[in-house]
Amino acid sequence: MARNLKLYISGVVALSAIALIATTFLFPLGDPIGLPFQVVGERANLIGLGFWCLVTLAASALPVPFPRGTLVAVNTAPIIAATVLGGPAAGAWVSLIGVTEMRELRGRIPWYGTLANHAGILLPAVAAGLVMKLAGSRGQGPEILTFIVAMGGAFLFLGLNVLLAGALAALRTGQSLRVILAGDARGAAIGLVGLSPIGWLMAQMYTAAWWASLIFAIPLYSTRRSYRDYTEIREMFTQTIEVLAEAVDKRDPYTSRHSRRVMEIARDIGREMRLGDSDLEALEWGGLLHDVGKIGVPDDVLKKAERLTKEERISMNSHPVLGAQIIAPVARLSRELPIIRNHHEWYNGSGYPDRLLGDEIPLLARVLHVADAFEAMTAARPYRMTPFTHEQALGELRKFAGIQFDPRIVDAFVKTSWVEGVPDPGRPAPPRAIPLIAQHAAQMAGDTPASQPTAPSA
Numbered sequence: 001m002a003r004n005l006k007l008y009i010s011g012v013v014a015l016s017a018i019a020l021i022a023t024t025f026l027f028p029l030g031d032p033i034g035l036p037f038q039v040v041g042e043r044a045n046l047i048g049l050g051f052w053c054l055v056t057l058a059a060s061a062l063p064v065p066f067p068r069g070t071l072v073a074v075n076t077a078p079i080i081a082a083t084v085l086g087g088p089a090a091g092a093w094v095s096l097i098g099v100t101e102m103r104e105l106r107g108r109i110p111w112y113g114t115l116a117n118h119a120g121i122l123l124p125a126v127a128a129g130l131v132m133k134l135a136g137s138r139g140q141g142p143e144i145l146t147f148i149v150a151m152g153g154a155f156l157f158l159g160l161n162v163l164l165a166g167a168l169a170a171l172r173t174g175q176s177l178r179v180i181l182a183g184d185a186r187g188a189a190i191g192l193v194g195l196s197p198i199g200w201l202m203a204q205m206y207t208a209a210w211w212a213s214l215i216f217a218i219p220l221y222s223t224r225r226s227y228r229d230y231t232e233i234r235e236m237f238t239q240t241i242e243v244l245a246e247a248v249d250k251r252d253p254y255t256s257r258h259s260r261r262v263m264e265i266a267r268d269i270g271r272e273m274r275l276g277d278s279d280l281e282a283l284e285w286g287g288l289l290h291d292v293g294k295i296g297v298p299d300d301v302l303k304k305a306e307r308l309t310k311e312e313r314i315s316m317n318s319h320p321v322l323g324a325q326i327i328a329p330v331a332r333l334s335r336e337l338p339i340i341r342n343h344h345e346w347y348n349g350s351g352y353p354d355r356l357l358g359d360e361i362p363l364l365a366r367v368l369h370v371a372d373a374f375e376a377m378t379a380a381r382p383y384r385m386t387p388f389t390h391e392q393a394l395g396e397l398r399k400f401a402g403i404q405f406d407p408r409i410v411d412a413f414v415k416t417s418w419v420e421g422v423p424d425p426g427r428p429a430p431p432r433a434i435p436l437i438a439q440h441a442a443q444m445a446g447d448t449p450a451s452q453p454t455a456p457s458a
Contacts, residue, residue: 005171009116012164016119019126020096023088027133032203033086036210049090051210052082056098059220063101064227072227074220075099076161079125080154080199081213085206088129091157095122116168124160128153147200154196176274195223237332238285245288248295252303255291258375263287265371266364268416269409273367278335282364286339290368293323293340317352320344338362343369346404358406366406370397370413373405390422398425 033052034044056078063071075098083091099121104114131153170177198216205212245259266283275283294302297319301312308316324341327333342356342365349357377393380386388396394414401407414424 076195077199081202084203091125120164128157286336293319
């Protein structure tokens with residue numbers, strides 16, 4: 001376990017233990033939690049606490065995994081309800097017991113992971129309960145005021161819970177917290193916010209008749225189903241793109257899985273540059289689809305090991321435009337279009353198809369160009385059966401930074417694990433102009449023999 005992850009788990013678990021003990025003794029269970037049960041004394045409150053633990057267990061049973069590594073369940077509503085009724089102590093104990101999952105009982109989660117998961121919910125529940133208690137959410141006053149105070153506590157619970165869960169996922173997966181929050185939290189935000197008033201309504205129904213609060217199992221199930229549908233549709237979309245990319249790559253045995261490797265390199269560069277989640281997603285899908293236009297390039301051109309004729313070179317250089325035309329009707333892939341069309345543009349303006357210069361080239365296309373070149377250089381091709389070593393490939397990236405590649409992208413690439421431990425020749429000289437016909441373009445892009453001069457297509 002990484003040191004930072006170990007420190008994080010130790011810290012949140014210690015704080016949650018202190019919070020549990022303190023709230024239990026300083027803020028005893030509120031009477032509303034035991035109101036529906038005709039039992040004398042504290043037994044009614046304990047029965048009520050047990051009821052909400054069972055409801056929360058049911059809501060926690062099947063969490064939905066989100067793309068960036070967090071798990072989302074619909075247990076927010078019963079935790080909020082229990083906290084509204086019983087105060088911070090009720091929220092603490094329901095969070096401790098009620099969020100137990102079957103994976104934990106079956107030993108699929110390490111003990112320290114279980115502790116971290118429970119602590120990440122217990123602490124926000126205690127904070128929410130304290131806000132409700134101190135603001136008098138269960139005291140006398142207008143009903144709208146009690147609702148506003150309860151929602152304030154609920155939103156505090158959500159914010160802290162998302163932050164703690166995101167931090168744990170970031171430390172566990174190596175992604176930045178910003179990426180985790182922008183991705184998974186964005187997908188679940190509306191549903192989670194909607195669960196807060198449901199929790200308050202569950203509490204109101206419970207005080208009238210405990211069984212009436214169970215009616216809200218229907219909207220809870222609907223919310224969980226929407227989470228599952230969201231993740232399944234996204235996964236299906238990604239898998240469809242992967243299959244399409246693999247089908248294109250397999251036209252040439254030398255480029256099998258080329259698009260996947262380019263996608264992985266580009267994604268790691270994007271993470272190093274701290275790009276947002278939408279940009280990382282565009283790099284993932286754009287990376288998989290960047291060569292889809294090669295489906296329109298004849299096999300005798302695509303697989304040719306000898307020097308291409310002028311007409312064959314024009315045909316090969318048309319694949320970015322063909323790819324963009326193929327993808328254009330798919331509205332969901334609008335962010336990926338510039339990546340597909342412009343991933344062969346050169347930083348000095350001598351690339352193709354649009355001869356864009358410097359920052360005129362879309363940022364994500366510049367990222368993919370570096371990833372595409374590195375993958376092509378370090379893999380065998382019909383015109384170059386001996387791949388470059390990682391040191392040689394990095395040397396070429398440095399050599400042509402400011403000419404073919406954006407130097408900032410190359411600087412980000414050298415910080416990724418793809419060249420970890422590889423000697424870095426250092427930053428290149430400032431950008432300089434070169435002739436439009438260059439010996440190295442094909443070698444970098446992986447489309448044509450390394451010995452063949454290349455010129456941008458019209």
